[in-house]
Amino acid sequence: MVGAKERTEEEWHALFASAGLKLINIYAREAWQSVFEAVKV
Amino acid sequence: MRWVVEKKVALMIPVDSPGIPVSEISQKTGVPETRVLALLRQITSNNIFREVRPRVFAHTTASAVLAMPDFSTTTDLILHFTDEGYKAAGYLPEALDLYGAQFDEVQKPELRTAFNLAFNTDMHYFDYIYTPENIPKYGERFGRSMMGSGREDLINSTLDSYDWSQFKPGDRIIDVGGGVGHVGVGVAKRVKPGVEVIVQDRPSVVEQGRKIHGHIVKLEPHNFFDREPIQGANVYYLRLILHDWPDSICRTILGNIIPAMGKHSRILIMDALWKDDEYWVNGKDDKEILERWTSVKRDMALRTLHMTSKLGIPFISRE
Numbered sequence: 001m002v003g004a005k006e007r008t009e010e011e012w013h014a015l016f017a018s019a020g021l022k023l024i025n026i027y028a029r030e031a032w033q034s035v036f037e038a039v040k041v
Numbered sequence: 042m043r044w045v046v047e048k049k050v051a052l053m054i055p056v057d058s059p060g061i062p063v064s065e066i067s068q069k070t071g072v073p074e075t076r077v078l079a080l081l082r083q084i085t086s087n088n089i090f091r092e093v094r095p096r097v098f099a100h101t102t103a104s105a106v107l108a109m110p111d112f113s114t115t116t117d118l119i120l121h122f123t124d125e126g127y128k129a130a131g132y133l134p135e136a137l138d139l140y141g142a143q144f145d146e147v148q149k150p151e152l153r154t155a156f157n158l159a160f161n162t163d164m165h166y167f168d169y170i171y172t173p174e175n176i177p178k179y180g181e182r183f184g185r186s187m188m189g190s191g192r193e194d195l196i197n198s199t200l201d202s203y204d205w206s207q208f209k210p211g212d213r214i215i216d217v218g219g220g221v222g223h224v225g226v227g228v229a230k231r232v233k234p235g236v237e238v239i240v241q242d243r244p245s246v247v248e249q250g251r252k253i254h255g256h257i258v259k260l261e262p263h264n265f266f267d268r269e270p271i272q273g274a275n276v277y278y279l280r281l282i283l284h285d286w287p288d289s290i291c292r293t294i295l296g297n298i299i300p301a302m303g304k305h306s307r308i309l310i311m312d313a314l315w316k317d318d319e320y321w322v323n324g325k326d327d328k329e330i331l332e333r334w335t336s337v338k339r340d341m342a343l344r345t346l347h348m349t350s351k352l353g354i355p356f357i358s359r360e
Contacts, residue, residue, distance in 0.1 A: 028202035
């Protein structure tokens, strides 16, 4: 666990969408840290 | 633990020593012998140091690691947790009562957390540690501690999941809030020659980072609460940034980058993916989950043994 404010996949999608971004990929899902790739809508 | 690390008690005991008397540690730390004895006897219950005979202390494997130069940034991380972290943790219930309901709604000037109560300040944690008078104790230590948290094997497993070879000479990759550049260096190793990796952080952090990694990556001062100054970079990545902030403030941080993004720009966030059910263990007699936790514990034990053997420390048990 990384700690602090951890977010589920749905929460990441919602956060990006509310910021004007689209989450297009998630890499390293099983690692300690994952990589979330987003582009501008 | 904080006292042991701050006073560098592990360095006072040679790793291969059969033990030194508590009176010597008392003399070197300036703390009365009876107090030192009480503290060390407490910590030996966690397998950190061992009392080989009454009032004589030697290392265990765990305490010997604290004495290794390669471990120094991790001791900074321990201090970050046991100093700012533990103090703030003591105020968590009050902070939840006072600020919990507004946590995800406010912007940075209004944000209050347990840290504010513990340190009796209205400043945000990062503003507090980077005020000029606090940089030597807190700011620089935080920078080093993030290197301690960024163990190479952990960074590698994340960075290797992404195809960094897709970028061409002339492309730019921006590490927003990248600290002293320890992850930027990992990215620089993975891209083709000519791809520029630029690490951005506060001026004092950039100054610290240039001394460590300035020969590998470019470090430039930038606060991610201001508009991103580099237009049209291929990647803007934020590692372990957004988990420090509520959603309302994350939108501000991301919103400062979006206007700089070009047609081919993307944002990469390196952070935790929370899986609610997988982390739910208590109260559930689930064989698969228990086996997974056993495997995690075994992996941690093996990592510790690997690290100690890499550092040349023999395994020292309490017995």
